[in-house]
Amino acid sequence: IANSPKKLPRGFYEKAASNKTQRLVSVCQMYFLDYYCDMFDYVISRRQRTKKVLEYLTQQKTVPSVTNESLTTEWNSYLHKENEILRKRRLKPKNKDFE
């Protein structure tokens, strides 16, 4: 590995092998793995929730006693809830646990 063709700063391997760097690297990899799993999970489940709500609203439209107004209200209250979930995602202390 000492004959690496790459142009690396002096003392790179000593630093790279240090516990500190190794820990930072694995923390970084774990962070990204966790982030992308969580992010895709969120995106996919949110789409499924929206799909269900829309299906429900479409079905309600055929019921004569249900007004368009009430359907709009229901849709908006659903969006409001989703908005709150999204805001909580922004506020949760994400990288604090690692530092």
Place this chain on the structure above:
Amino acid sequence: MSFLQNFHLSPGQTIRSTRGFKWNTNNGNAASNDNDNYKNFNVGGGTQANELNAPANIMNHNQYSQPTRVLPQTPTKQVNSSPQQITDFNYTPSHQQPYIQAPVGTTVSSHQDLKQIVEMTLGSKGVLNQAVKLPKGENENEWLAVHCVDFYNQINMLYGTITEFCSPQSCPRMIATNEYEYLWSFQKDQPPVSVSAPKYVEVLMKWCQDQFDDETFFPSKTSGTFPNRFIQKVAIPILRRLFRVYAHIYCHHFNEILELNLQTVLNTSFRHFCLFVQEFQLLRPSDFGPLLELVNELRDR
């Protein structure tokens, strides 16, 4: 998951370095309309020194021509006594000429090779393209705000792993290739100044944190709303500055990233960032400065 699989360069595979002096000193991509803390610059005297010491390079001005043998040299040392082959993986735009060249036959432009790396690691089914889309009915500001914080955290993680290698000695200025330097303005009404890369990243991250903590910019209460023109006034300035950390890492620490086997996370993060800013048209081509070619590759794929 496939996007986190590891990518290894095969032993014989090299990337042709294109890092080094700038030949076309007056090329047209000077993004001079970005006025806040950014300037286009040349390494003083670099071109001349290179011409004096490596006349063979002139014959090889065309980046895609067959490489001719050139004595290895570095910008700082005028004479390099060891003629061993050195490959520099750090990203450099194709118009910047190499000062070190790998032997004929194994060379590809760093630009092309980086593209290959990105494709191999992230080429899977455009999952990220889908993920950046605004969810049906969601407030655009909220969606952008979440992503500002996410990219901030990602860059914090990425840069954190190379803090040992990015010091005021190794990087006395916040540059990306030898054409771009980013300056920081510490006080209003005062001209932005040149600082070391670690200092720049430190004040940049602190500044972002202050923005996030400002309730009038990033409301935390359920009832809180975003300010007028949140995107132009808050989100875009944050993303423009965060981008510069990617630029510095790609251009000056990609070797270390490769050695630490973090290229996949860096590429994933950067591609995600690019797709996001593209989806909402947040950054102009001039904001991409040194990485414009790489960004265009990502878009055209």
